[in-house]
Amino acid sequence: MLELRLDGRHPVLGAFAAQVREGDRICLLGPSGVGKTTLLNGIAGLDPQLRPVIEQRAGLRIGYLFQEHRLLPWRTVRQNLALVGAGAAEIERLLAEVGLSGAADSLPDQLSLGMARRAALARCLAIKPDLLLLDEPFASLDAERAAELRGLIARLLDRHPDMAMICVTHDPRDADDLANRLWYLSGSPATLRCDEPLAAGSRIDTPLRRA
Structure with a gap:
C-alpha cells in the first residue's frame, strides 16, 4: 500500500524505511x-521534501483528520460532506455512523x-x-469525550x-485500544526506533509508556 524510504536529507526526519499494509492499525x-505530524504530512503529500521518498499504491485514497477540524465555517455539516462528493443518502449514513444524525444542518x-x-x-x-491518518484526534478532549471518540474509531476500523x-x-x-502495530519516533533528526506488532488485547508496558 505505502512504502517509506527516508534518506536522511529532510531537516526533521532522519533515514529509515517502513511499510504500511492493508489492515495495519499503527499508533x-x-x-x-x-x-510525527511532519511524517503524516509527508504521507498525505503535503510536504514536497518527502514526496520523492514515499511510494504509494496507484489510486490510494487517504483521509486525513487534522488536529483542527478544518470544516468550512460558513457551510453546514451536510454541505461540508457534500463538497467532498458525498450524496444525500451517503451523508445521512455517514453522520449516523459517527453519531451526528441530528447535526447535519448545524454550522461547525x-x-x-x-x-x-x-x-x-x-x-x-x-x-x-x-x-486514514489521525493527528492527535483526542487532544483537548476531556477523558469521557476522548473515550467516546476512541471507541467510535475502533468500531469504524472493525467495520x-x-x-x-x-x-x-x-x-x-x-495504542492499547486501537493499534495492532506500534511506531516510535525519536532522535534529532528523528528515526523510527520501534516498529513492532501488537497482539490483540495487549498493553504497551515498556519505557514508551513513560516517554
Missing part, C-alpha cells in the same frame, strides 16, 4: 516536536469540539479511504478491516 508515538461553530472532530471524521470517511490507519498520539493507552 505513532514520540516526544513533542520530534516530527455550533458544534462542540468532540462533535466537530466526528464531523471531520465523517468527511474523511466520505472519500472511502484506504488509509472496515482492509482500511489502514496511522494515528499520532502521546498516550500509549490509545
Whole structure:
C-alpha cells in the first residue's frame, strides 16, 4: 500500500524505511516536536521534501483528520460532506455512523469540539479511504469525550478491516485500544526506533509508556 524510504536529507526526519499494509492499525508515538505530524504530512503529500521518498499504491485514497477540524465555517455539516462528493443518502449514513444524525444542518461553530472532530471524521470517511491518518484526534478532549471518540474509531476500523490507519498520539493507552502495530519516533533528526506488532488485547508496558 505505502512504502517509506527516508534518506536522511529532510531537516526533521532522519533515514529509515517502513511499510504500511492493508489492515495495519499503527499508533505513532514520540516526544513533542520530534516530527510525527511532519511524517503524516509527508504521507498525505503535503510536504514536497518527502514526496520523492514515499511510494504509494496507484489510486490510494487517504483521509486525513487534522488536529483542527478544518470544516468550512460558513457551510453546514451536510454541505461540508457534500463538497467532498458525498450524496444525500451517503451523508445521512455517514453522520449516523459517527453519531451526528441530528447535526447535519448545524454550522461547525455550533458544534462542540468532540462533535466537530466526528464531523471531520465523517468527511474523511466520505472519500472511502484506504488509509486514514489521525493527528492527535483526542487532544483537548476531556477523558469521557476522548473515550467516546476512541471507541467510535475502533468500531469504524472493525467495520472496515482492509482500511489502514496511522494515528499520532502521546498516550500509549490509545495504542492499547486501537493499534495492532506500534511506531516510535525519536532522535534529532528523528528515526523510527520501534516498529513492532501488537497482539490483540495487549498493553504497551515498556519505557514508551513513560516517554
